[in-house]
Each structure stands twice: as structure tokens, then as C-alpha cells.
Amino acid sequence: MGTDNFPPGWLLLLIQLPSTPSSVRVALWRRLRAAGATTMVNSAWLLPDTVSHAELFEQLRQNIIRQRGTGFVLNVPSLPPEATETVVQLFRADRAREYDEFAERCSALLEEISKETRAEKYTFAEMEESEQDLEKLTRWLAKIQARDFFPDGRGEQATAALASPMRGRSSTWTRIRLNLQHVPEDERPEQEPLEVDYDPWRGFDPRTGRPAGSPDA
Numbered sequence: 001m002g003t004d005n006f007p008p009g010w011l012l013l014l015i016q017l018p019s020t021p022s023s024v025r026v027a028l029w030r031r032l033r034a035a036g037a038t039t040m041v042n043s044a045w046l047l048p049d050t051v052s053h054a055e056l057f058e059q060l061r062q063n064i065i066r067q068r069g070t071g072f073v074l075n076v077p078s079l080p081p082e083a084t085e086t087v088v089q090l091f092r093a094d095r096a097r098e099y100d101e102f103a104e105r106c107s108a109l110l111e112e113i114s115k116e117t118r119a120e121k122y123t124f125a126e127m128e129e130s131e132q133d134l135e136k137l138t139r140w141l142a143k144i145q146a147r148d149f150f151p152d153g154r155g156e157q158a159t160a161a162l163a164s165p166m167r168g169r170s171s172t173w174t175r176i177r178l179n180l181q182h183v184p185e186d187e188r189p190e191q192e193p194l195e196v197d198y199d200p201w202r203g204f205d206p207r208t209g210r211p212a213g214s215p216d217a
Contacts, residue, residue: 007149009049010076010087013057016043017069024067031060036147038090046087048149049075088150098144099154102137106162109133137162 013032017025035056037045047053054073061071079087113130141162145155 007048009078011047011049011053011057012074012076013037013045013047013060014043014072014074015045015060015064015069016071017064017067024069028060028064031056034143034147036091036094036149038087038094040087040090046090091150092152095144095148096154099158102141102144102158103161106137106158109137134162 015028017028032039032045035047035053037047039045045057047057057073061073064071078084109130116126141155141158144158145151148155
């Protein structure tokens with residue numbers, strides 16, 4: 001990673017909380033993880049220096065004080081290149097764990113969908129449930145990518161893994177909807193607009209059925 005890709009500076013949140021109640025510590029940990037913060041040592045959290053991150057750290061610091069704890073927000077203008085590289089790898093390792101978990105859940109869901117459609121056992125209720133599960137995965141991926149401050153290609157791979165089974169005439173959703181022929185007509189969903197990514201006449205003259213540009217076309 002070149003120095004041009006390093007952030008202009010860092011924000012460091014140092015915290016100390018009473019041992020009880022533990023719920024305060026857990027809530028703080030969740031807020032920091034949701035923001036994409038990484039920890040260097042116990043009770044020391046780091047984020048790239050941005051306006052939104054500075055506002056978040058200050059808000060958390062005030063919450064810590066209200067809970068009779070101690071908190072400091074420090075601005076670190078720069079670090080030596082070697083230290084910066086180490087910090088960036090901490091962020092990437094955090095995101096890698098999230099992308100791995102996402103990939104595992106995504107693969108499990110798509111495998112279950114494929115299994116049911118191959119067996120022609122997919123019901124409309126199950127299709128709706130799977131669509132909801134895919135929407136949840138899509139929202140989850142967007143959150144991971146929003147806190148992926150130092151992308152290394154894992155985000156693009158996750159997007160492709162989620163999107164590829166949904167495209168084309170052999171897509172997962174095409175097979176699901178074809179299997180709706182086994183569902184009673186009054187229980188079928190209304191026809192949605194057809195996808196346009198598959199054109200059966202691409203490269204052919206629709207009048208003759210022959211390749212476009214051929215002498216008989």
C-alpha cells in the first residue's frame with residue numbers, strides 16, 4: 001500500500017469505564033464496531049480522521065463521562081509509514097472477518113435456494129422468505145462496505161457473489177419463478193417486469209432466425 005492511500009490523520013479514543021454495569025461497555029463496543037473502529041490495545045480505539053468520525057468519538061466521550069467513566073479524543077496527525085501500514089492491516093483484518101462471515105451465509109442461502117428449485121419444491125411463501133433473506137444480505141453487505149476504509153478487493157468479490165446467481169436465463173430467481181407453475185394459480189404473485197439482461201435473439205435476425213449479416217438473413 002502506497003503512502004498516497006494513507007488517511008490524512010487518525011482519531012484515537014481512549015476510554016475507561018466502571019466495571020458495572022456491563023451493558024454500558026457492550027453498547028459502546030457495538031457502536032464502535034458498527035462505525036468500523038479498530039482497537040490497537042485495550043480501551044484504545046482508532047478511526048481515520050474525518051468530520052463524521054470526530055463527531056462520533058466526541059458523542060461517545062460525552063456518553064462515557066455521563067456513565068462516570070473517563071474518555072479522551074486525541075488527534076494524531078500522522079504515523080510513521082510502518083506504523084500506518086500496521087494500523088491499516090488491523091482495519092483490513094476486521095473487515096476480512098466480516099466478509100468471510102457474509103460469504104458463508106450467502107453461500108448457505110444460495111445453496112438452499114438452488115437445492116429446493118432443482119427439486120421443484122419451491123413454494124411462493126418460501127420464495128418470499130428467500131427474497132427477504134437476500135434483502136437482509138444486501139443491506140448487511142452495504143454496511144460492511146461503508147466501513148471498509150481501505151478496500152482490498154474483498155468488497156467487490158462479495159458483491160459479485162451476491163449478484164451473479166440473479167442474472168440471466170439460468171439464474172436462481174428464474175428457476176424459482178419457473179417452478180411457480182407448480183403453485184395454484186390464485187396463489188401466484190403478479191408478473192413483474194421481465195429482466196432484459198438475456199436476449200434470445202442477440203446476434204440473430206428475428207425475421208429469419210439466422211445469424212445477423214448472413215446471406216440468407
